[in-house]
Amino acid sequence: MVKRSFVFLCLAIMTLAAPAFALQPPAGQTEFVPISQLPPAEQLPAAPLLVGAYAFVWLGLMVYMWSIWRRLGKVEADMRALERRGSKGSSVR
Amino acid sequence: MRKLFAPLLIVTAAMFVYAPVMIAQAPYESTMLLIQKIFYFHVPSWIAMYGAIFVCGIESAIFLFRRKPSAERVASAAAELAVLFGLFGLVTGPLWGRKAWGVWWQWDARLTTSLLLELIFVGYLLVRKYGGPGSDKLAAAIGIFGMANVPFVYKSVDIWRTVHPQTSVVPLLLTSAPGMAAPFAFCAMAFILLLVLLLALRVGLEHQRAALDQLYLAEE
Numbered sequence: 555m556v557k558r559s560f561v562f563l564c565l566a567i568m569t570l571a572a573p574a575f576a577l578q579p580p581a582g583q584t585e586f587v588p589i590s591q592l593p594p595a596e597q598l599p600a601a602p603l604l605v606g607a608y609a610f611v612w613l614g615l616m617v618y619m620w621s622i623w624r625r626l627g628k629v630e631a632d633m634r635a636l637e638r639r640g641s642k643g644s645s646v647r
Numbered sequence: 648m649r650k651l652f653a654p655l656l657i658v659t660a661a662m663f664v665y666a667p668v669m670i671a672q673a674p675y676e677s678t679m680l681l682i683q684k685i686f687y688f689h690v691p692s693w694i695a696m697y698g699a700i701f702v703c704g705i706e707s708a709i710f711l712f713r714r715k716p717s718a719e720r721v722a723s724a725a726a727e728l729a730v731l732f733g734l735f736g737l738v739t740g741p742l743w744g745r746k747a748w749g750v751w752w753q754w755d756a757r758l759t760t761s762l763l764l765e766l767i768f769v770g771y772l773l774v775r776k777y778g779g780p781g782s783d784k785l786a787a788a789i790g791i792f793g794m795a796n797v798p799f800v801y802k803s804v805d806i807w808r809t810v811h812p813q814t815s816v817v818p819l820l821l822t823s824a825p826g827m828a829a830p831f832a833f834c835a836m837a838f839i840l841l842l843v844l845l846l847a848l849r850v851g852l853e854h855q856r857a858a859l860d861q862l863y864l865a866e867e
Contacts, residue, residue: 598745598746600680600681600682600746601681603682603685603742603743603745603746604681604682604684604685604742606742607685607688607689607738607739607742607743608667608685608688610735610738610739610742611688611692611735611739614731614734614735615841618731618845619845622845622848622849622852625852626848626851626852626855629852629855629856629859630855632859633855633858633859633862636859636862636863636866639866640866
């Protein structure tokens with residue numbers, strides 16, 4: 555009986571202590587690791603960042619050109635409307 | 648300028664189409680490898696922004712001291728382009744920094760002063776749009792103040808300790824890495840031509856708006 559209780563107690567302690575052992579921090583890094591030798595999981599891919607940068611500039615330029623074109627169109631439409639109004643006013647007089 | 652506009656548009660478009668080919672053929676930098684190629688659009692964006700700021704500052708001074716309304720229109724157009732090219736620099740920089748430095752942003756002297764310069768010109772545009780009567784003079788003063796900040800932003804990397812490379816890096820390219828210097832010069836020229844082109848378009852819009860205002864005033 556005593557022997558069985560002792561085994562049960564040991565098992566219980568091991569079960570409870572297991573997560574604590576699992577959560578122990580890894581041993582501290584003692585030397586410099588070049589970025590090219592990092593494990594694949596820790597490496598940040600360059601291509602999406604590079605493509606993102608160039609795509610942002612291209613898209614930004616296109617949106618800006620479109621906004622200028624739209625604003626020019628609006629001003630020209632206002633001018634035409636004003637001219638039409640002016641010609642109608644002079645014909646009424 | 649109208650005669651030059653079409654050839655300028657064709658040359659600039661051709662340069663922007665050919666730029667990726669030159670960038671792809673440029674040699675890799677030994678430590679940063681692929682991500683360093685952001686350099687070919689990042690630095691020219693800042694060159695174009697500084698160019699736009701100088702145009703804005705000089706035209707603002709002409710407007711304030713000589714009372715030329717056309718100068719105010721050019722300054723206003725240039726301020727908008729300064730914000731556009733500054734935005735390109737502020738977005739491409741963190742994308743490069745995330746890989747090269749491990750962080751998106753660092754509150755160091757160069758990055759912070761660049762952000763403040765961008766905000767000064769955003770302020771210029773806000774004053775010009777919502778400031779009401781007399782805002783043109785206030786905006787012109789902001790334009791001159793913004794231009795006065797450029798040397799501090801440029802030299803900040805040499806004066807203070809920052810993570811950003813110093814100003815000597817770009818001149819060194821010409822001697823140490825001719826393979827990188829040619830695509831860089833090509834992209835810088837493409838951005839300068841783009842600045843001239845967009846400025847011409849934007850100034851044209853400002854002139855048309857001024858003509859429209861005159862028509863409204865004549866009608867009243």
